[in-house]
Amino acid sequence: AQTTRIAVTPGDGIGPEVVAEAVRCLETLRTKHELALEWTRFPWPSHAWHEDHGVSWPEDALEQLQQYDAILLGALGDPGPIDDNSRYLLSDSVSLAPLLDMRKGFDQWVCERPARLLPGARQYLKDDRAKDIDMLVIRENSEGEYVGQGGRLRPGKPDEVATQMEVFTRRATERIIRYGFEQARQRAGERIQEGRTRSFRTLDGRSCESQVCVITKRNALRYWGDMYTEVFEEISQEFPDVATHHELVDAACMKFVQSPWAFDVVVASNLQGDILTDLAAVLSGGMGVAPSCNLNPTNPDMPSMFEPTHGSAPDIAGQGIADPTAMLFTTARMLDWLGRKDPVLAKAGKELFDAVAADLAANGGEQRATRQIGEAIRERLQA
Amino acid sequence: AQTTRIAVTPGDGIGPEVVAEAVRCLETLRTKHELALEWTRFPWPSHAWHEDHGVSWPEDALEQLQQYDAILLGALGDPGPIDDNSRYLLSDSVSLAPLLDMRKGFDQWVCERPARLLPGARQYLKDDRAKDIDMLVIRENSEGEYVGQGGRLRPGKPDEVATQMEVFTRRATERIIRYGFEQARQRAGERIQEGRTRSFRTLDGRSCESQVCVITKRNALRYWGDMYTEVFEEISQEFPDVATHHELVDAACMKFVQSPWAFDVVVASNLQGDILTDLAAVLSGGMGVAPSCNLNPTNPDMPSMFEPTHGSAPDIAGQGIADPTAMLFTTARMLDWLGRKDPVLAKAGKELFDAVAADLAANGGEQRATRQIGEAIRERLQA
Numbered sequence: 001a002q003t004t005r006i007a008v009t010p011g012d013g014i015g016p017e018v019v020a021e022a023v024r025c026l027e028t029l030r031t032k033h034e035l036a037l038e039w040t041r042f043p044w045p046s047h048a049w050h051e052d053h054g055v056s057w058p059e060d061a062l063e064q065l066q067q068y069d070a071i072l073l074g075a076l077g078d079p080g081p082i083d084d085n086s087r088y089l090l091s092d093s094v095s096l097a098p099l100l101d102m103r104k105g106f107d108q109w110v111c112e113r114p115a116r117l118l119p120g121a122r123q124y125l126k127d128d129r130a131k132d133i134d135m136l137v138i139r140e141n142s143e144g145e146y147v148g149q150g151g152r153l154r155p156g157k158p159d160e161v162a163t164q165m166e167v168f169t170r171r172a173t174e175r176i177i178r179y180g181f182e183q184a185r186q187r188a189g190e191r192i193q194e195g196r197t198r199s200f201r202t203l204d205g206r207s208c209e210s211q212v213c214v215i216t217k218r219n220a221l222r223y224w225g226d227m228y229t230e231v232f233e234e235i236s237q238e239f240p241d242v243a244t245h246h247e248l249v250d251a252a253c254m255k256f257v258q259s260p261w262a263f264d265v266v267v268a269s270n271l272q273g274d275i276l277t278d279l280a281a282v283l284s285g286g287m288g289v290a291p292s293c294n295l296n297p298t299n300p301d302m303p304s305m306f307e308p309t310h311g312s313a314p315d316i317a318g319q320g321i322a323d324p325t326a327m328l329f330t331t332a333r334m335l336d337w338l339g340r341k342d343p344v345l346a347k348a349g350k351e352l353f354d355a356v357a358a359d360l361a362a363n364g365g366e367q368r369a370t371r372q373i374g375e376a377i378r379e380r381l382q383a
Numbered sequence: 384a385q386t387t388r389i390a391v392t393p394g395d396g397i398g399p400e401v402v403a404e405a406v407r408c409l410e411t412l413r414t415k416h417e418l419a420l421e422w423t424r425f426p427w428p429s430h431a432w433h434e435d436h437g438v439s440w441p442e443d444a445l446e447q448l449q450q451y452d453a454i455l456l457g458a459l460g461d462p463g464p465i466d467d468n469s470r471y472l473l474s475d476s477v478s479l480a481p482l483l484d485m486r487k488g489f490d491q492w493v494c495e496r497p498a499r500l501l502p503g504a505r506q507y508l509k510d511d512r513a514k515d516i517d518m519l520v521i522r523e524n525s526e527g528e529y530v531g532q533g534g535r536l537r538p539g540k541p542d543e544v545a546t547q548m549e550v551f552t553r554r555a556t557e558r559i560i561r562y563g564f565e566q567a568r569q570r571a572g573e574r575i576q577e578g579r580t581r582s583f584r585t586l587d588g589r590s591c592e593s594q595v596c597v598i599t600k601r602n603a604l605r606y607w608g609d610m611y612t613e614v615f616e617e618i619s620q621e622f623p624d625v626a627t628h629h630e631l632v633d634a635a636c637m638k639f640v641q642s643p644w645a646f647d648v649v650v651a652s653n654l655q656g657d658i659l660t661d662l663a664a665v666l667s668g669g670m671g672v673a674p675s676c677n678l679n680p681t682n683p684d685m686p687s688m689f690e691p692t693h694g695s696a697p698d699i700a701g702q703g704i705a706d707p708t709a710m711l712f713t714t715a716r717m718l719d720w721l722g723r724k725d726p727v728l729a730k731a732g733k734e735l736f737d738a739v740a741a742d743l744a745a746n747g748g749e750q751r752a753t754r755q756i757g758e759a760i761r762e763r764l765q766a
């Protein structure tokens with residue numbers, strides 16, 4: 001097979017520490033399966049690069065990264081030093097910009113964030129309510145609230161007005177909703193293969209093996225809410241085997257807590273998806289285990305980007321105590337994605353997932369060093 | 384004292400059922416304390432009025448309501464009948480519009496939603512994590528994401544574009560943030576009186592008895608995020624006794640689950656406040672207990688509006704099983720608010736709050752009819 005090439009961007013804070021474990025696991029898998037896989041480490045985007053160059057990454061960063069089949073990112077963001085008035089200086093919008101630039105530049109229009117409570121993961125909900133969480137939140141990743149249009153009129157003046165425009169296209173809405181239905185169908189297929197089933201009811205009382213729930217705030221944000229609703233209805237006709245559901249974003253937050261098991265695939269806008277995925281992550285074990293995949297499923301020339309949902313956690317950076325579990329689940333997802341072209345990579349991804357899950361089941365909740373967790377997982381891979 | 388007049392608008396679904404209990408409690412309190420209080424019931428806004436008149440309320444509805452000192456609202460919204468394709472017909476944006484029209488028309492620029500886990504209330508979080516929840520979420524209620532500006536270009540066509548504009552003014556930002564700080568100070572005073580204390584740390588390590596946490600998504604929605612941050616910093620200078628904190632809305636959702644006790648006063652934009660208040664409500668006992676106050680603290684000619692956070696729950700409407708607890712807490716809050724002019728009303732409000740809380744502590748979690756709960760609370764009021 002042709003060599004698959006990965007750009008590794010450790011980033012800031014705990015990023016380099018957890019990425020180091022991911023790279024070691026990749027080494028182990030490469031040796032074991034003679035994978036046609038190589039990777040290159042980049043010192044950017046990062047806060048350190050910003051300090052040296054006044055920008056987070058070189059001008060041709062996107063062109064360089066585009067040469068790779070995937071990007072494996074640690075974490076971005078560093079609040080910078082505290083000033084005399086005890087306030088943090090560096091704005092998040094500076095240090096995190098490359099994340100949004102990559103999503104936009106490579107048209108990674110799907111952000112996939114699975115939330116499944118695995119054995120050993122931390123539970124925050126009472127009565128084992130979280131036990132059956134098994135949802136896939138699909139976030140529209142290319143437009144909506146994140147288009148960055150708007151501005152500040154008369155900044156700092158008493159009559160200042162700040163605006164932010166939300167822009168939604170039917171084309172992007174159709175592709176994300178159709179993607180959601182396809183995933184629902186595929187998940188149902190996988191469940192049947194594994195001998196698990198779930199059942200969701202349609203409005204007219206039929207029972208389906210899968211469901212797509214679309215999120216809007218159409219009672220207040222009418223324009224795109226109505227468009228989402230219409231597109232959802234249209235596309236659902238192509239998938240009579242998938243039950244449909246709608247929730248307002250505020251009610252969805254509530255129901256994620258009250259009845260998380262009732263969700264299968266959830267499709268949400270960029271901002272609402274951002275909010276719901278953080279909530280889904282914490283309910284299914286916390287940031288320590290949540291992967292995030294920024295995918296371009298349509299253009300093979302554009303690399304997809306894989307990052308844990310967690311941030312750079314500057315408060316614990318450099319101490320060797322960050323949990324690499326989310327990073328390693330993310331790496332497994334990346335291998336699975338790359339396996340679409342080279343099936344042995346998918347196999348390696350499955351192995352990595354199983355090893356991380358087994359480690360979590362055996363030791364979840366124990367205080368262990370970053371390196372120690374990575375080591376334990378590598379031992380499982382070699383066994 | 385001058386008579387205080389309340390407009391009672393039961394609305395749709397379970398609204399009339401829970402409002403009936405509120406009115407009975409008001410009767411009891413009026414008799415007991417000879418309150419100078421009267422109320423008028425309105426058949427609108429409602430779905431029924433919409434069916435008869437093609438609109439949710441009369442043209443001069445706001446003028447009529449403006450004659451009152453407060454509005455006590457049950458719940459709005461009815462999905463309407465199901466069509467042949469088993470899809471609901473009436474759009475939420477039609478049936479709920481009066482809610483937003485009142486907030487706007489009477490410039491109810493504060494939406495106050497306290498979240499405190501009272502004894503007897505349902506806990507969803509493990510390890511008594513919710514036990515010490517005692518926060519006040521203050522939602523900006525007059526602008527932001529809810530200005531209703533935007534539209535659909537080429538509706539239904541493949542190249543459709545839907546836009547929604549977010550508009551934030553410095554003036555509204557200043558008033559809501561200052562209101563937040565004032566509430567924080569007042570809450571600290573009340574806690575000291577009651578012999579309870581809490582302690583929050585500032586960035587430079589000092590300890591304060593209260594805190595304001597401002598919410599933004601400034602790493603993605605930069606323009607108003609930056610303005611919010613600046614205004615927050617400026618106004619915080621006037622309140623050196625109040626610790627300051629900032630969270631991104633996604634992280635805030637996570638932390639509401641992980642460490643809800645760490646929040647005191649939370650100030651958020653219209654949409655982000657909408658989302659966070661639903662989450663805070665469910666974490667502190669659920670929709671069954673959560674009040675919501677839409678206040679105009681600056682213009683005494685404009686009535687404030689009081690509604691439970693829950694919706695009209697059409698699925699259980701008409702069965703007499705809706706829990707009136709949230710409605711009664713809301714009514715207590717209304718009396719407290721009206722007590723600013725007539726202190727005996729505040730006293731009645733406190734009595735109602737205590738009676739509802741005592742009932743919750745004694746019977747929370749039991750299946751009881753709407754009427755039965757109201758009756759039990761009225762007995763306590765009369766005792």
Ligand SMILES: CC(C)[C@H](C(=O)O)[C@@H](O)C(=O)O
Nearest residue numbers: 096099100274309602603633
């Ligand atoms: C860092 C930030 C811009 C980003 C987002 O909002 O998309 C993050 O929260 C995420 O979820 O990946």
Ligand SMILES: CC(C)[C@H](C(=O)O)[C@@H](O)C(=O)O
Nearest residue numbers: 219220250479482483657692
């Ligand atoms: C009904 C809806 C328009 C409303 C809102 O979003 O403000 C509701 O969710 C609320 O929180 O009061």
